Each structure stands twice: as structure tokens, then as C-alpha cells.
Amino acid sequence: MTPSDDRLHGAEASPLGRPVAYRDTYAPELLFPIERQLKRTELGLRADALPFVGEDLWNAWELSWLDPRGKPVVAVGRFRVPASTPRLVESKSLKLYLNAFNQQKFADVAAVRETIEKDLSEAAGGRVVVEIEPLLLRPQRIEGYPEGVCLDALDIDIDTYQPTPDFLSAAGDGEVVETLYSHLLKSNCLVTGQPDWGMVVVRYRGPAIDREGLLRYIVSFREHNEFHEQCVERVFCDVLARCRPAELSVWARYTRRGGLDINPFRATHPALRADERMEVRQ
Numbered sequence: 001m002t003p004s005d006d007r008l009h010g011a012e013a014s015p016l017g018r019p020v021a022y023r024d025t026y027a028p029e030l031l032f033p034i035e036r037q038l039k040r041t042e043l044g045l046r047a048d049a050l051p052f053v054g055e056d057l058w059n060a061w062e063l064s065w066l067d068p069r070g071k072p073v074v075a076v077g078r079f080r081v082p083a084s085t086p087r088l089v090e091s092k093s094l095k096l097y098l099n100a101f102n103q104q105k106f107a108d109v110a111a112v113r114e115t116i117e118k119d120l121s122e123a124a125g126g127r128v129v130v131e132i133e134p135l136l137l138r139p140q141r142i143e144g145y146p147e148g149v150c151l152d153a154l155d156i157d158i159d160t161y162q163p164t165p166d167f168l169s170a171a172g173d174g175e176v177v178e179t180l181y182s183h184l185l186k187s188n189c190l191v192t193g194q195p196d197w198g199m200v201v202v203r204y205r206g207p208a209i210d211r212e213g214l215l216r217y218i219v220s221f222r223e224h225n226e227f228h229e230q231c232v233e234r235v236f237c238d239v240l241a242r243c244r245p246a247e248l249s250v251w252a253r254y255t256r257r258g259g260l261d262i263n264p265f266r267a268t269h270p271a272l273r274a275d276e277r278m279e280v281r282q
Contacts, residue, residue, distance in 0.1 A: 032093035062259025085126035148179025168242035206245030
């Protein structure tokens with residue numbers, strides 16, 4: 001079974017920016033898939049020749065359902081959506097979908113995991129891996145920070161708030177390996193216009209990237225309307241094209257909204273991985 005055609009359009013076709021009635025029993029039809037290629041075409045990317053590998057890491061911090069005796073179970077979920085899947089899932093629709101579990105009875109944690117994994121895989125068009133940890137079994141966790149250089153203290157003027165790849169450059173014949181990051185990434189949801197705040201981490205091997213230019217570029221997303229996954233792919237493609245690193249990974253850690261945070265990761269090589277120490281926060 002695949003999502004119906006009327007759920008596979010771009011964001012402009014989505015009803016999700018409108019007021020909705022929240023459901024509290026299982027409703028997989030609430031998931032709203034969006035074709036990734038609609039935005040990838042803007043970047044000159046072909047579905048069969050992507051310049052990156054990676055995944056979208058979703059953390060669901062407010063996941064709950066009823067056990068067979070009607071007792072609530074509260075858990076944290078983690079969903080791994082491969083970047084190679086043809087569709088992403090709009091975040092508000094996922095929030096509404098997960099909220100619909102609140103008064104639904106399930107036999108056990110495994111049944112919940114299998115249900116979510118089936119529905120998300122169908123929506124994305126490829127296998128989505130789901131992990132669920134009941135809070136009863138899970139200690140409190142805090143967010144970590146990357147081992148690298150934070151750009152935010154750079155003393156520079158900024159007056160551009162739409163993505164400007166011309167700010168990016170790299171110079172020198174030598175090769176460096178470094179991690180640069182900033183907490184100043186802010187864009188707006190393409191559907192609702194709500195602000196999305198995040199930390200973006202750029203790891204690379206190659207000519208030294210101009211740090212002031214990179215920070216200006218990151219801040220230039222401030223008035224830009226695009227989904228989390230699409231913003232990260234834009235950053236990846238622009239840095240790759242303008243700075244020509246031999247290896248590159250870009251990871252954004254977005255603050256959660258409605259109990260969900262999305263953390264897209266894109267890299268030039270499968271061996272490059274997101275920093276697992278930073279994947280946990282509560």
C-alpha cells in the first residue's frame with residue numbers, strides 16, 4: 001500500500017497550516033508525505049545521483065499510549081528516515097499522528113514500534129527504523145556539544161537574511177580537518193511560518209573555510225521558508241560547491257516543537273556519522 005496521490009504534493013497542497021481537530025485514537029491517514037525531489041530539483045539534484053548520504057533523525061519526546069488495561073505508558077521515540085527515501089513527512093502531521101496514540105490500547109512496546117515503523121516506512125517510501133524507550137526504563141539525559149569551534153563570537157556585521165551562497169569560500173593549498181558550528185541557525189516552517197531554531201555543525205576535510213563567511217551564510221537563512229531537511233541539504237550542497245572539501249558532513253540540531261525535534265544529517269561518505277553523544281537531550 002502506498003500513500004494516496006493527493007498526499008504527495010508539495011507543501012502548498014498541505015492542509016496542515018490550518019486549524020485542526022486533534023485525534024486521540026490511531027489515525028495513520030494523518031501522515032502527510034511530501035516529495036523530496038520537489039526541492040532537490042531546485043538544487044540541480046537528480047534522484048538517482050545524490051551527492052550525499054545520510055538520514056533524518058527524529059526524536060519524539062511526547063509519545064504515549066494505553067496498555068491493555070488502560071494504563072498510560074509514556075516513552076521517547078527515535079525515528080531514522082534515510083535521506084534516500086523519496087518522501088519526507090511533514091512535521092505537524094507526524095505530531096498529529098503521534099498524538100492520536102494517546103487513547104489507543106496496544107499490547108506492548110513492540111506493537112507500538114511495529115505500528116509506527118510500518119506507517120512511517122509507507123509514508124517515506126522506504127524502510128524507517130523506529131526505536132522506543134519507555135521513560136520507566138530510561139534515565140534523564142542532557143544535550144551535548146560538538147568538539148569544535150563555535151563561530152558565534154565572531155565580531156562581524158550582518159545584513160542579509162535570505163540564503164546567500166556567495167558568502168562561502170575556502171582558501172589555501174593546505175588541508176585542514178575541523179568542526180565549525182553555530183547556534184544562530186534560524187529559518188521558518190514552509191507550511192506554518194513558525195520559526196525553527198537550531199544549531200548547525202559543519203565537519204570537513206579540505207581547504208580552510210572562511211569562518212566569517214560561513215557564519216554570514218548560516219545567519220542568511222533567518223527569513224527563509226523551508227523544511228529542516230531541505231535547509232540542511234541546501235547548506236550541504238552550497239558548502240560542497242563553494243568550498244570543495246574532500247569530505248563534508250552537515251548536521252542540524254533543531255529545538256523541539258510539540259514534543260518533536262528533527263536532526264537532519266548529510267555527508268559525502270557513509271563512514272561519516274552524526275555525533276551520537278549529541279543525539280540525546282531531555
